[in-house]
Amino acid sequence: MKKLLTVLFVMVAATLAGCGQSGSLYIPDDAQQNEQSQ
Secondary structure, eight states: OHHHHHHHHHHHHHHHHHTTOOSOOOOOSHHHHHHHHO
């Protein structure tokens, strides 16, 4: 029962964390641009 509650909590937390996230997922190139400008 405790394992079920833990899994349920993790699923709810993941759902709430993803709420409002839209658009394509990508890794921004800001790190490369910052290195070049310094």
